[in-house]
Amino acid sequence: MTDPFVLAALLAWGTLVGLDLVSVAQSMIARPVVAGAVAGMLLGDPAAGFRVGVLLELFALDVLPIGAARYPDYGPATVAAAAVAAGSPWELSLGLAGTVGLLVSVVGGWSLQQLRRRNAEAVQRHTAALAAGESAAIRRLQYGGIARDTLRSALLTAVGLLAAWAAARVLVLDRRTAIALTLVLVGAGLAAALGGALRGAGRSRRRRWLAAGLVLGFALAVLR
Amino acid sequence: MNGRGRALLRLFAVQGVWNYERMLGVGLGYAAEPLLEDLKIADPVRHSEAVVRSAEFFNCNPNLAGLALGATVRAEYDAEPGTQVVRLRSALCSPLGALGDQLFWAGLLPGLVGATLAALVLGAAGRAIVAFLVAYNLVRVWTAVWALRTGLASGMAVGRAIGASWIPKAVPLVGNAAGLLVGFALPLVATWYLRPFGLLSGFSVGLVVAAGVAAGRLFGARMTGSRFALAAVLVTLLFRLVTR
Numbered sequence: 001m002t003d004p005f006v007l008a009a010l011l012a013w014g015t016l017v018g019l020d021l022v023s024v025a026q027s028m029i030a031r032p033v034v035a036g037a038v039a040g041m042l043l044g045d046p047a048a049g050f051r052v053g054v055l056l057e058l059f060a061l062d063v064l065p066i067g068a069a070r071y072p073d074y075g076p077a078t079v080a081a082a083a084v085a086a087g088s089p090w091e092l093s094l095g096l097a098g099t100v101g102l103l104v105s106v107v108g109g110w111s112l113q114q115l116r117r118r119n120a121e122a123v124q125r126h127t128a129a130l131a132a133g134e135s136a137a138i139r140r141l142q143y144g145g146i147a148r149d150t151l152r153s154a155l156l157t158a159v160g161l162l163a164a165w166a167a168a169r170v171l172v173l174d175r176r177t178a179i180a181l182t183l184v185l186v187g188a189g190l191a192a193a194l195g196g197a198l199r200g201a202g203r204s205r206r207r208r209w210l211a212a213g214l215v216l217g218f219a220l221a222v223l224r
Numbered sequence: 225m226n227g228r229g230r231a232l233l234r235l236f237a238v239q240g241v242w243n244y245e246r247m248l249g250v251g252l253g254y255a256a257e258p259l260l261e262d263l264k265i266a267d268p269v270r271h272s273e274a275v276v277r278s279a280e281f282f283n284c285n286p287n288l289a290g291l292a293l294g295a296t297v298r299a300e301y302d303a304e305p306g307t308q309v310v311r312l313r314s315a316l317c318s319p320l321g322a323l324g325d326q327l328f329w330a331g332l333l334p335g336l337v338g339a340t341l342a343a344l345v346l347g348a349a350g351r352a353i354v355a356f357l358v359a360y361n362l363v364r365v366w367t368a369v370w371a372l373r374t375g376l377a378s379g380m381a382v383g384r385a386i387g388a389s390w391i392p393k394a395v396p397l398v399g400n401a402a403g404l405l406v407g408f409a410l411p412l413v414a415t416w417y418l419r420p421f422g423l424l425s426g427f428s429v430g431l432v433v434a435a436g437v438a439a440g441r442l443f444g445a446r447m448t449g450s451r452f453a454l455a456a457v458l459v460t461l462l463f464r465l466v467t468r
Contacts, residue, residue, distance in 0.1 A: 191436020192449020
């Protein structure tokens with residue numbers, strides 16, 4: 001991860017996925033499964049990217065990004081987590097990588113709140129121009145908002161990569177603790193996804209479809 | 225590119241300046257700008273008023289924002305009273321928010337993610353991710369084109385057009401499919417992770433899953449998946465520290 005070209009590529013990718021979450025495109029490259037796969041490829045360890053991406057995707061399935069709700073930013077967080085996991089056996093590194101990813105995603109959620117406040121302040125500063133029907137003011141606000149989110153995403157990715165570097169250097173876990181962390185995070189991720197699916201299903205017919213899916217999935221898992 | 229094409233492109237950045245003051249409002253005003261250009265020549269006063277209205281408070285699911293954009297722009301060209309345009313805009317917030325959130329955030333997205341996770345752990349790897357991105361973006365781009373076109377064609381009657389459209393019918397179908405696909409993916413993902421650790425690990429992970437789901441039911445929205453996970457990590461680290 002110390003290769004400057006890899007670092008620059010990770011920073012660029014993290015910034016892109018941070019922007020994709022809300023401001024521009026929402027093409028879903030910000031989903032952990034996508035962000036992790038590409039980060040893994042950039043790091044030369046696609047398998048680690050998949051493992052980390054799928055783990056954080058389980059947590060992302062618990063989130064409904066509705067309106068003004070506060071939700072974590074898993075895109076740049078997954079890039080940081082992939083940086084922790086790359087180059088090590090995933091059984092030992094996934095727990096620490098996932099923990100770094102979750103912490104960065106929480107910081108990302110906080111940074112989104114700050115961004116929305118800064119955007120609101122910018123709108124307040126342009127109230128007179130908006131009331132006068134100035135199209136230029138609308139464009140200025142729009143480009144300003146996107147620029148702020150670009151900066152936010154880049155900073156969040158940089159903080160995440162710094163945390164990944166620190167975690168890999170400072171936190172040396174013994175084998176049993178590392179495996180315990182991996183298992184705990186896999187369990188917590190499955191709980192988050194299942195909890196989110198149950199909440200989304202409510203008491204509707206969808207709950208029966210969820211149960212049918214679980215039965216089919218179990219059957220296939222046993223048969224394989 | 226004509227005004228409609230530029231407005232469509234701008235709709236993909238409709239949340240570019242999302243804020244607590246006007247939410248999607250300014251982004252919708254930005255997307256409306258190319259569509260209102262003809263009004264500038266025909267009726268400059270009306271154009272100026274329309275620009276003001278276009279950037280006022282608005283919120284809905286971004287994937288269906290084109291319906292509101294098209295309908296309000298058409299209403300401006302039809303010279304509907306300004307108060308009516310404002311009322312139309314306000315009235316569209318809730319239905320477009322609810323329908324769009326159910327269709328995209330609670331239906332299509334988790335459904336496709338579930339299918340992607342299942343395909344990935346069954347060995348499709350990168351192809352599963354490419355297929356996910358292509359499938360999702362085909363649907364949302366097609367929806368954006370349809371939404372803008374329908375809004376522009378319907379104007380003040382957009383509510384009726386939405387009610388008669390494919391959206392209300394698709395919501396329960398997509399929701400059921402999402403339930404099935406997420407349910408299908410979870411046991412496959414669990415075995416993908418747990419296979420190297422043996423049967424006993426499955427039992428302990430099962431306990432964590434049960435505790436996580438129970439905590440979510442007990443504490444509601446306060447106990448998010450990531451909060452539970454971080455608490456569980458902390459407990460694990462303390463336990464390992466004590467028992468080492």
